[in-house]
Amino acid sequence: MSEFITNLFAGFAALTWQSLVMIGIAAFLFYLAIVHNYEPLLLIPIGAGALLANLPLSPLLDEDGMLTVLYNAGVGNELFPLLIFIGIGALTDFSPLLSNPRMVLLGAAGQFGIFGTLLLALALGFSRPEAASIGIIGAIDGPTSIYVSSLLAPQLLGPITVAAYSYMSLVPVIMPPIIRLLTTPAERRIRMEYVTRPVGRRTRILFPIVITIVVGILVPFSIPLIGMLMLGNLMRESGVVERLTNTSSRELANIVTLFLGLAIGSTMEGTRFLQPATLAILALGILAFALDTAAGLLFGKFLNLISRGRFNPVIGAAGISAFPMAARVVQKLVNEEDFENFLLMHAMGANAAGQIASVVAGGVVLALMGAGS
Amino acid sequence: MNDIGFGLTMTVLGMGSVFSVLIVVWGVLVLIGRVDRPETTASATHTLDETQPAAATNQLAPEEIAAIAVAVRLYTASLRREAAPTIRSYWPGSLLFASRWVAAGRTRQNQSWQRRR
Numbered sequence: 001m002s003e004f005i006t007n008l009f010a011g012f013a014a015l016t017w018q019s020l021v022m023i024g025i026a027a028f029l030f031y032l033a034i035v036h037n038y039e040p041l042l043l044i045p046i047g048a049g050a051l052l053a054n055l056p057l058s059p060l061l062d063e064d065g066m067l068t069v070l071y072n073a074g075v076g077n078e079l080f081p082l083l084i085f086i087g088i089g090a091l092t093d094f095s096p097l098l099s100n101p102r103m104v105l106l107g108a109a110g111q112f113g114i115f116g117t118l119l120l121a122l123a124l125g126f127s128r129p130e131a132a133s134i135g136i137i138g139a140i141d142g143p144t145s146i147y148v149s150s151l152l153a154p155q156l157l158g159p160i161t162v163a164a165y166s167y168m169s170l171v172p173v174i175m176p177p178i179i180r181l182l183t184t185p186a187e188r189r190i191r192m193e194y195v196t197r198p199v200g201r202r203t204r205i206l207f208p209i210v211i212t213i214v215v216g217i218l219v220p221f222s223i224p225l226i227g228m229l230m231l232g233n234l235m236r237e238s239g240v241v242e243r244l245t246n247t248s249s250r251e252l253a254n255i256v257t258l259f260l261g262l263a264i265g266s267t268m269e270g271t272r273f274l275q276p277a278t279l280a281i282l283a284l285g286i287l288a289f290a291l292d293t294a295a296g297l298l299f300g301k302f303l304n305l306i307s308r309g310r311f312n313p314v315i316g317a318a319g320i321s322a323f324p325m326a327a328r329v330v331q332k333l334v335n336e337e338d339f340e341n342f343l344l345m346h347a348m349g350a351n352a353a354g355q356i357a358s359v360v361a362g363g364v365v366l367a368l369m370g371a372g373s
Numbered sequence: 374m375n376d377i378g379f380g381l382t383m384t385v386l387g388m389g390s391v392f393s394v395l396i397v398v399w400g401v402l403v404l405i406g407r408v409d410r411p412e413t414t415a416s417a418t419h420t421l422d423e424t425q426p427a428a429a430t431n432q433l434a435p436e437e438i439a440a441i442a443v444a445v446r447l448y449t450a451s452l453r454r455e456a457a458p459t460i461r462s463y464w465p466g467s468l469l470f471a472s473r474w475v476a477a478g479r480t481r482q483n484q485s486w487q488r489r490r
Contacts, residue, residue: 101399101402104395104396104402122377123377215394360395364387
C-alpha cells in the first residue's frame with residue numbers, strides 16, 4: 001500500500017527548490033510575454049520549455065523525450081538558428097544600405113560590445129570559450145548568439161539565449177539613456193540630406209550572391225550564417241520563388257521558432273541554471289548591449305568630426321543589429337529634438353549593416369577561437 | 374593576466390577583422406552600384422513642375438485609377454485576413470472570412486458539448 005502511495009506522489013517527492021524557482025521564472029517569462037508583449041514569440045515557447053523541463057520526473061527530458069529530441073535535432077547541430085536566418089533574410093530589405101554603402105562601417109563599430117564583454121567575462125573568471133560565448137550576446141542577434149554559443153559553450157546556451165532575446169526586446173529601454181548621455185541636443189538635431197540613388201533590381205539580386213561569396217571567402221566560419229541569411233534575401237529579391245519566400249518568412253520561421261524556444265527552454269533545468277554564473281551572464285549581457293550602443297555613437301561622433309558636423313552621430317547607435325528596432329529608436333530620439341528631422345532611412349542603412357556585421361563578427365569569433373579544429 | 378592578454382588580442386584582432394571585412398563589403402557594394410547604374414533618360418532628369426499632377430497619374434484614366442485603388446484595397450484586406458490569428462475568425466461573429474481553423478470547424482471542438490444547465 002505504501003508503495004502505491006509513494007508511486008502516486010512521486011512528483012511531490014521529487015520536487016526541489018530549484019525546480020520551484022524555475023517554475024517561477026517560467027511564469028515570469030509568460031508574464032513578460034503576455035502582459036508586456038516582450039518578444040512573445042520566443043518567450044512563451046522558452047517559458048513553456050523551462051516549465052516542462054522543471055516539473056519533477058518530466059518524461060520530456062528522457063532520452064527519447066520530446067524536448068531532448070528537439071534539442072538534438074535542431075540546437076545540438078545548429079540547424080534551427082540557421083533555418084531562422086533564411087526567414088530573416090527573406091524579411092530584410094537591404095536597399096537602405098545599398099543606396100548608402102558607407103553606412104556599413106557603422107555596423108562594424110556596433111560590434112565592440114562583443115569584445116568588451118568578452119574581456120569582462122574573462123576578468124570574472126569564465127573560461128575562454130565561455131567568455132567568447134557570453135561576448136557574442138553583443139552581436140544583438142538571437143540566432144547568431146545561439147549558433148556561436150552552441151559551438152563554444154553549449155552548457156551556457158540557456159542563460160545566453162534568454163539574455164540575448166530578453167534584452168533585444170528591451171532595446172527601446174536600454175538605448176535612449178545611453179544616446180542622451182553621449183550626445184548633445186544640438187547633435188541630435190543635425191539634419192542629413194538624402195541622396196536619391198535608385199537601387200536597381202539587378203543590384204538587389206547581385207547583392208546576396210556577391211556578399212555570400214566575398215564574406216564566405218574572407219570568413220569561412222560565417223558561411224552557414226551569411227549563406228542562409230543571403231539565401232533568404234536572394235529568394236525575396238529574385239521575385240521568382242514567392243511561395244518559398246512566404247514559407248521561409250512565415251510558416252518555416254514560425255515552426256522553427258516554436259521548436260527552438262522549447263528546446264532552449266529545456267536547457268534551463270534548475271540545477272544547471274540556478275548558478276551564480278547565470279546572474280553574471282545576465283549582467284554581462286545588458287553591458288554588451290550598452291557597450292555596442294556607446295561604441296556606435298562614438299564612431300558616429302568620429303564621422304561627425306570628419307564630415308565637419310554634417311553627420312548625425314545618433315545614427316551610429318543603429319549600427320548594432322536588433323533590426324529594425326534600433327533604427328526606430330534612433331528616429332524617435334531624433335524626433336524628440338526636432339519633429340521634422342527624418343533620419344529613418346539613414347538609420348535603417350546602419351541597422352542593415354549591423355545585421356551583416358553581427359554575422360561577420362560571429363564568424364570572426366569562431367575563427368579566432370579555432371572552433372571545429 | 375594571461376586571459377586578459379588573450380582577451381585584448383581577441384579584441385584587437387576581432388574588431389580589426391570585422392572592420393576589414395566590412396570595408397571590403399563597402400567596396401563591393403560601391404562596385405555593384407557602379408556596374409548597375411540605371412540609365413538616365415530624359416524623363417528621369419527633367420525637373421518636376423509642381424503645379425502639374427505627377428506624370429504617372431496623368432497618363433491614367435480615372436476608371437483605371439479607381440480600379441487600381443480597389444485592387445490595392447482588396448489586396449490589403451486579403452493580407453490582413455492572412456495575418457489574423459488562426460484561433461479566431463477574421464471579423465467578430467463572422468465566418469465569411471474565417472481563418473483556416475474556424476473554417477474547418479476545429480474551434481467547435483473547444484466548445485462545451487454538454488447541455489447548459
